[in-house]
Each structure stands twice: as structure tokens, then as C-alpha cells.
Amino acid sequence: MHLLGLKGRDNFRVNYLVPALDAGLLAMLYPNKPNSPDKAYYLTPKGLELLTKINTNNSNN
Numbered sequence: 001m002h003l004l005g006l007k008g009r010d011n012f013r014v015n016y017l018v019p020a021l022d023a024g025l026l027a028m029l030y031p032n033k034p035n036s037p038d039k040a041y042y043l044t045p046k047g048l049e050l051l052t053k054i055n056t057n058n059s060n061n
Contacts, residue, residue, distance in 0.1 A: 017041075025050060 001012045020026040025047035029040040043051065 020047070 001007070001009070004012070004016070006012045006016075017026070021028070021041075023046075024044055026041045027044050028034065029042055030036055030038065033039065
């Protein structure tokens, strides 16, 4: 949220987090504890591939 400059948690979850999870770009670090205060996410190989492509395109421009 901070990196995107967003302040509303609901907006972030609905518009960014859930679609990224559904697309397989992110995965939950503790999938058995979705309501844990320690929840965290990590980039999947698919997400890392997309990030690499984005960074490559940005460095070429």
C-alpha cells in the first residue's frame, strides 16, 4: 500500500491484492492462517517473471 501511495485498506485489497492472488502473482506466506496479524505475501515465480519484464522494459525506455 505504501509503495503505491494508497491509504484505504479495502481499496487496496479489492483492487490490487485479491487480483494479484487470483492471478497467481502473489501467494500467502501462511495460507493456513488467513486472518493472522502476521500475514505476509511473497512473489511467486510467475510474479517474479512479471516484475523482471517490467523492470527490463523500464530500463530500456
